[in-house]
Amino acid sequence: MGKYASLELDIYSIFDQQAWRDENISARPTNFTSSNSSSEFIRLNVIPASPGINRKSVSGLLLIEIFVSAGVSTKRIFEIADILDEHIVGRYIQTNGRVTQFASGSTTGLDGIDSDDPALYRAEYNISFNHFGVLQ
Numbered sequence: 322m323g324k325y326a327s328l329e330l331d332i333y334s335i336f337d338q339q340a341w342r343d344e345n346i347s348a349r350p351t352n353f354t355s356s357n358s359s360s361e362f363i364r365l366n367v368i369p370a371s372p373g374i375n376r377k378s379v380s381g382l383l384l385i386e387i388f389v390s391a392g393v394s395t396k397r398i399f400e401i402a403d404i405l406d407e408h409i410v411g412r413y414i415q416t417n418g419r420v421t422q423f424a425s426g427s428t429t430g431l432d433g434i435d436s437d438d439p440a441l442y443r444a445e446y447n448i449s450f451n452h453f454g455v456l457q
Contacts, residue, residue, distance in 0.1 A: 324377045328452040329367050331414045331421040332383060336365070344404055351386075360390040360441070363401065369452075377454025383409070383423070385446040391434050398444045402429040405446050418455035424448050 322330070335341060336348035347362040363385050370381040385405060389397045406427055413422040427448040435441040 324379050324452065324454045325369060327416075327419050327454060328369065328379060328381075328421060331416055331419060331452065332367050332450070333365065334414060334416070335408060341408060344408075346401060346404070361397070361401075362388050363405075363446075364388070375454070378452060379454075380449070380451045383448050383450055385448075387429075387444040387446055388435065388441045389444075391440055391442040393442075395431060395442070395444075398431065398442070399429065402427070402444070402446050405448075409448055419453065421450055421452045423450050 333350070341348065349362060349364050351364055351366040353364070366384040366386070368382045368384055369379045372379060387398050387401050389401070409423050410427055411423060411425045413420055427446060429444055429446045432443040432445060435443045
């Protein structure tokens with residue numbers, strides 16, 4: 322498996338674990354479309370940005386869009402950002418000889434009412450990563 326496919330698989334695996342499902346926050350890939358609207362969910366966007374230490378490695382940014390109901394306090398956005406920190410910050414995933422390691426800190430910014438659905442308020446959570454693949 323190539324570095325980009327394995328990177329995405331490793332990152333998405335976080336949101337397929339029971340610990341994340343217990344949070345009861347739907348996680349969707351960035352290109353996911355659905356007519357089933359929800360008042361609260363996150364959308365994942367894996368952004369490879371620079372080459373790593375070998376041809377199987379890459380560094381980048383995990384951008385997570387947080388969506389909550391518009392017209393209420395931003396407190397829930399920050400609660401979700403804290404939950405994301407618990408699951409991601411400083412953690413690493415080791416799978417089949419690959420390692421994806423996340424930074425020791427994250428950032429969250431408020432973006433305002435979502436342009437596609439004014440019933441939702443949007444924020445961005447960002448954390449950098451390094452993905453180390455195995456040369457064969």
